[in-house]
Amino acid sequence: MLIPTSETDAAYIIRNAAAEGKALALCGGATRAGFGNFGQPAEIFSARGLRGILDYDPAEMVMTARAGTPLAEIEAALSGNRQMLAFEPMDHRGIMGTSGEPTIGGVFAANVSGPRRFVAGAARDSLLGVRFVNGKGEAVKAGGRVMKNVTGLDLVKLLAGSFGTLGFLTEVTFRLLPQPPAVETLVVSGLDDAAAAQAMAAAMALPVEVSGAAHLPLTVRHRFVNGGLPEGAATVLRLEGLSASVEVRAQKLAAVMAAFGPVERLVPEQSLLLWRQIRDVAPYADGTTRPLWRVSMAPSAGHQLVAALRLEAGVDAFYDWQGGLVWMRMEADAEADLLRRYILALGGGHATLVRAPDAMRSTIGAFQPQPEAVAALSARVRQTMDPAGIFNPGRMGVI
Amino acid sequence: MSEAIRFLAPRQDVLSRRAAIVADLADLLPIECLVQDARGLAPFETDAFVSYRRVPLAVALPETTAQVAAVLKYCHRFNVPVVPRGAGTSLSGGAIPQEDAVVLCLSKMARILELDYANRTATLQAGVTNLRISEAAAIDGFFYAPDPSSQLACTIGGNIGMNSGGAHCLKYGVTTNNLLGVKMVLVDGTVIELGGKHLDAAGYDLLGLVCGSEGQLGVVTEATVRLIAKPEGARPVLFGFDTCEQAGACVTDIIASGIIPVAIEFMDKPAIEICEAFAKAGYPLDVGALLIVEVEGSEAEMDAVLDSIVEIAGRHAVKTVRQCQSPTEAALIWKGRKSAFGATGRIADYICMDGTVPLGKLSHVLNRTAEIVESYGLRVANVFHAGDGNMHPLILFNANDPEDAARAEAAGNDILKLCVDVGGCLTGEHGVGIEKRDLMRHQYSAIDLAQQMAVRAAFDEKWLLNPSKVFPLDGRT
Amino acid sequence: MQTSFTPEQLEDPQVAESEKILRRCVHCGFCTATCPTYVTLGNELDSPRGRIYLIKEMLENGRPADEETVTHIDRCLSCLACVTTCPSGVDYMHLVDHARVHIENTYRRPLSERLIRSLLANILPYPARFRVALQLARLGRPLAAVFAKVPALAPLAAMLRLAPAKQRGSSTFHPEPEPGSRTGPKTGRVAILTGCAQSVLDPGINAATRRLLARFGVDVVAPPSGEGCCGALVHHMGREEEALGFARRNIDAWIGEIDGAGLDAILVTTSGCGTTLKDYGHMLRLDPLYADKAARVSALAKDITEYLSTLDLPVLESRRLSVAYHSACSLQHGQKITTLPKLLLKAAGFTVRDPAEGHLCCGSAGTYNILQPEISAQLKARKVANIEATRADVIAAGNLGCITQIATGTKIPILHTVELLDWAYGGPKPAGLDSLRGKDKAGPVAAAKI
Secondary structure, eight states, X not given: OBOOSXXXXXXXXXXXXXXXXXXXXXXXXXXXXXXXXXXXXXXXXXXXXXXXXXXXXXXXXXXXXXXXXXXXXXXXXXXXXTEXXXXXXXXXXXXXXXXXXXXXXXXXXXXXXXXXXXXXXOHHHHEEEEEEEOTTSOEEEEEOSSSOOOSSOOHHHHHTTSTTSSOEEEEEEEEOEEOOSEXXXXXXXXXXXXXXXXXXXXHHTSTTOEEEEEEEOHHHHTTSGGGOSOSSOEEEEEEEEOXXXXXXXXXXXXXXXXXXXXXXXXXXXXXXXXXXXXXXXGGGOSSOOOOXXXXXXXXXXXXXXXXXXXXXXXXXXXXXXXXXXXXXXXXXXXXXXXXXXXXXXXXXXXXXXXXXXXXXXXXXXXXXXXXXXXXXXXXXXXXXXXXXXXXXXXXXXXX | OOXXXXXXXXXXXXXXXXXXXXXXXXXXXXXXXXXXXXXXHGGGSOOSOTTOOOOOXXXXXXXXXXXXXXXXXXXXXXXXXXXXXXXXXXXXXXXXXXXXXXXXXXXXXXXXXXXXXXXXXXXXXXXXXXXXXXXXXXXXXXXXXXXXXXXXXXXXXXXXXXXXXXXXXXXXXXXXXXEEEEEEEOTTSOEEEEEOXXXXXXXXXXXXXXXXXXXXXXXXXXXXXXXXEOOSEEEXXXXXXXXXXXXXXXXXXXXXXXXXXXXXXXXXXHHHHHHHHHHOOOOOSSOSEEEEEEXXXXXXXXXXXXXXXXXXXXHTTOOEEEEOOSHHHHHHHHHHHHTHHHHHTTTOEEEEOOOBOOGGGHXXXXXXXXXXXXXXXXXXXXXEEGGGTBOOEEEEEOTTOHHHHHHHHHHHHHHHHHHHHTTOBSOSSSOOTTTSGGGHHHHSOHHHHHHHHHHHHHHOTTOOBSTTSSSOSTTOO | OOOOOOTTGGGSHHHHHHHHHHXXXXXXXXXXXXXXXXXXXXXXXXXXXXXXXXXXXXHHTTOOOOHXXXXXXXXXXXXXXXXXXXXXXXXXXXXXXXXXXXXXXXXXXXXXXXXXXXXXXXXXXXXXXXXXXXXXXHHHGGGHHHHHTSGGGHHHHHXXXXXXXXXXXXXXXXXXXXXXXXXXXXXXXXXXXXOSHHHHHOTHHHHHHHHHHHHTTEEEOOOOTTOOOOSHHHHXXXXXXXXXXXXXXXXXXXXXXXXXXXXXEEEESSHHHHHXXXXXXXXXXXXXXXXXXXXXHHHHEEEHHHHHHTSOOOOOXXXXXXXXXXXXXXXXXISOOOSXXXXXXXXXXXXXXXXXXXXXXXXXXXXXXXXXXXXXXXXXXXXXXXXXXXXXXXXXXXXHHHHHXXXXXXXXXXXXXXXXXXXXXXXOOOXXXXXXXXXXXXXXXXHHTO
């Protein structure tokens, strides 16, 4: 295991590995180590030795940290100033059965986001600048520390979500937001998936700034907030902001939602717990390796996909609408081809196999195969960043 | 015409084949979609960065993605450079052609293809203007958030090329945060789709890479963008201060307090006078600096946020606070702000800078900017997006005096270097274009640039797409 | 924008003026977005910014106009939407006027174009000739379809199609007081431009104007002899000397009245003419004999709605009739009159609706619908669709050109703003509104309250 403690060390290790053609398994805290394809065997190369917040001026709402800084350390520093990472990074340990400390670099390398996705963006939208070492062992800077920056190509976006296949992140600079002083969650009960989709679309069209919307069907609702949700399937809507304003908006939203079904509100503690559980896909943190899909598609098509699949396979699902996701746990086979075919037929999107038994993982591409021209382009891009192909080879599929 | 910035030398082999190339293009396009005679080409020689001009070889005005693909395939095969263009409103010269290039102008592809409210998306042809998206969605209570000042005229394709921002980006982000998918044509004519109505990339975030790539990675012909429900209400409020320092410090304190208004715009005295003369928006003329702070939401929310902001402004000796009384008045306030650059044309020629600096450096950079411009014997007006530190000093000069023009350019370069030196960057939302190309080395090391150029070459190995822009001409890979 | 004129070139006052205008342009491109031809054709060359560039090149090089330049300048409607939009204050109107004169002086058009232009210039401004031509056009109407198939004859087809099947309204000036005139002291003394085409096509508009003014105690003088076409028609064709001739004749006709009993205003009910009247001062600024008189006439020129707004008309009970207000370009862009007509209509009890894209021209634009029938037809379709989307009962506009153009594209009745006002304040119900029975609480009731 290689754990460099400086960017210079990291560059040195990479240069040597490139010269020898030796594969490296780039990671942070390795809490998402099972994400993606098996890839080739490689020596673990972790950023966890690069630790510490380098610059944090709360007034600027920007932080720079070394990539291996534990997420917990970052969040502790932020909450002291009533600030937060707006994109609510999901914790994968529950569903993947891993331990260890998620790092801030890992969060960005996997572009991990949560239910505030539509209003506050994904991790990639908060990431302003990076330093990384490319596959030639060169330290490269991209982006900066100001929010608006179109100086040259946006390599920052490219690095976000590249799962350590393009560069070894050493330093990340990201944008922060103030914590909302008040949170309110409305629960509309008893809707089927199709009605819930309509209700959520109606909620989102209102000028009330819904910052989270999810539909938790009967099969999963009891696994949230210790079974404390009202009877029936739960369609949940989150409002955040100044307390006076949240209250006004909650009343407005409740009035409109009443046309769909009975509306109740959660107490604040329940509310915080609920959205953390939605973020972390709590219902499927079940200690199993049953196949788990993360489906990204147009929200209005989500329930159609699930309905179509149910006719042919055992599937359990819930919808994180504002995260733009459908989470699906398959009861037996992963049904990769069927699922991906339906996604295309329903207007496009993609499915990522987040978890599965090893036998399935070795035969199914974790990432949805891309059209030929896009795949070729991606391969060429990777070639420029990691010409020797030593960074997590095979993890993102052919590239 | 200033000549401080070089263009690539035109490819003689392309110039010598001009007649044949034009004849071939005529086979690929309907007759009204090709401009080829000298008179007709001249008006395409520049964009809103008028200091530089190059008459192109030909201008293609395709009506379909297939025509775009055909032109690109042809140009790729015969090594003819291509400069993509939308409405030609770039302030950094992003759409200025070169003599050996075919301009691929997407202004005829201007249809709104779909407004999908269930999924909160709009799908558009690249030539649709920014403002039209919001106008089309307004009746159903939605809008498209990024709002560059030129939003009336600039196209979504151009916005993607430059990752355009605008006043309201403080809350809603810039183009890249609002773009969900594109249909684009690669340099060899291959048509690909990136993203769609879903939120995340399937593999590498190539969409994020394409956004802001200034027409160097391909030509976007269609885009899917995010629509947002219009807030219940929005209120711009004017805060007048005696000095720029007070206004600057007030901005820093507003953001530090945890309040994020939708927009915080800054105007200094010259800018206030220019904008008031055009828009008659009722800006106070007896102040040294003006902030336009916009809040939105319900009445209760706006009142609460405004109370806090007024309290903060009070700590900075605010001189006037004016709330607007009607939507008409609000529209005028924004009309004045958004017309600031053009309205400056009433008093002088200008070049518009676009550096971004950390908020804490705002006052320092404003002071230094004034000193720098004065040292060149010129005048400056400042009107910019203060909330995110995106400065737009307008350096005033006389375009008919070559020495004056050269001084203005030199002053601009000094200001941009200053922005980088205090921890900011060369360009917030206008792009590098031709204007800031040679300053890229000030912000990036040779290795940083080499990595960017290598990625660029992965899309366009022969460097045919908008090749004179963004990257310094020497040391290209 | 940088310009390159020699000192010798700048000695020509026209060139000097154009140079000043060009220097203001910063090439920002805002104007492209509101230009009807750019929005329709998507080509920079058919945008104001493109035309400014073409004109700049032509004038800087002092060269004769060429086909490419003429094509794109001919496509300009002179709607002046760009002038409203331009933040830099580029005076496009006078720049394109200059270019048109330059074209007329240096460019020889193909025979068919010369014939049609000469036909228009020699008929439209002269009511007697125009009346005869209209009779012939009605007879020739069936030929329109045939002409339309030959590109060079397309303008003829357009012309035949525009000729109304029957004349709208009728009335000439009567020296005796209008029925219902208020007696007692007069609130004002005004002249109304009789003009040319409108007096033939729809004399009812001026008749309604006289009735309405009389009812509010305004003295309308008889049209002085010699008054006629304002010159806009030939002015927009670049026939500068002819245009100035019309202007001088009108100035001579009015100046006697102004210097005699005095005039409070010269009212115009065709806003296209109004823009030109208001520009007489500029057009004749270099004519030492007329400059001063022209400026005085321009200062008195008022659109009818401008003048009515000064009269403080009473607010009437609202009626169920909805009016889509079509803002003529010459009013909203040329004269910057945008809200006054709508306020008058609202005060008179109508529900006013604003069609989308109100800044876009309907494609009439003087003789444009004859000379550029294809673009004109596209703009008309777009305009009519936007108007019909308002689901209004009736359309109001302040310019006969627009009225004629839009009427050929929709079944919704279209009237001059002043005709609706006259009706609301006690005048006869305008023809064409018969289908709206039940929606029109009668005018006389309202009139009784005055």
